[in-house]
Amino acid sequence: MDDKIKVFAFSNQMVERALDGIEKGLQLDLQRTDVSERAGDKDQDYYPQFTLDIRSEAKEMAVHYELFYCLEVSIRTLIKDKMKSELGSDWWNLSEVPEPIKKNVKDNIQRELDSSFTQRSDDELDYTTFGELGDIVRKNWVHFADIFYSEKAFNRVMNSLNLLRGPIAHCSPLAEDEVVRLKLTLKDWFRLME
Incomplete structure (x- = not known):
């Protein structure tokens, strides 16, 4: 009986490793384990040193961060693609990008170069704020x-998103009402493009 249990356990480990490889290779998440239990997802040298309250809050906020990350990157892509299609690859210099933004981008790039950190991007748009x-x-x-049916609606949605971004980007918990507001504002964002 002990041998059968050992063989079963060993077979199970082999299947789990094979599934790990499939998930990694195909960039899938089969949700076989809780995110917090996955090996390598957290820095095991430092993560356990934080209190359970902070780790729990971080886990709750990670969902909102991931959502906003996707949103912000997709907005940058939308702007870049649209401006390239309208003005060509030199759109940054040919369009009406306000001079204070261009200066801020130039300063951000220089600050990154001066720090000797790896440059995050070759694209100026990646150095703009939300x-x-x-x-x-x-x-x-x-x-x-x-693309957007109303400039006034675009302004309202972007202002709301910018306010909601603050606590997410600056590691503060979102109040329950603001979680609801984030979801509604994301609906508004996608509705802008219908």
Whole structure:
């Protein structure tokens, strides 16, 4: 009986490893384990040193961070793709990007280079703040009017998203009402493009 249990356990480990390889290779999450239990997901040298309260809060906030990360990257991609299609690959210099934004981007790039950190991107748009993304669209509205049905609605949604981004980006918990507001504002964002 002991041998059968050992063989079963060994077979199970082999299947788990094979599934791990499939998940990694195909970039899938089969949700076979809780995210917090997955090996390698957390820095095991430092993570356990934080209190359970902080770790629990971080786990709750991770969902909102991931959602906002996807949103912000998709907005950058939308702007970049639209401006390239309208003005070509040199759109940054040919469009109406306000000078304070260009200066801020230039300063951010230089600060990164001076720090000797790895440069995050070759694209100036990746050095803009979330608020500046909205400013770029507003200043170039003529190119975006066919994507968003209303400039006024775009401004309202971007302002709300920018306010909601604060606690997410600066490691503060979102109040329950703000979680609901985030979901509703994301619905509004996608509705803008219908």
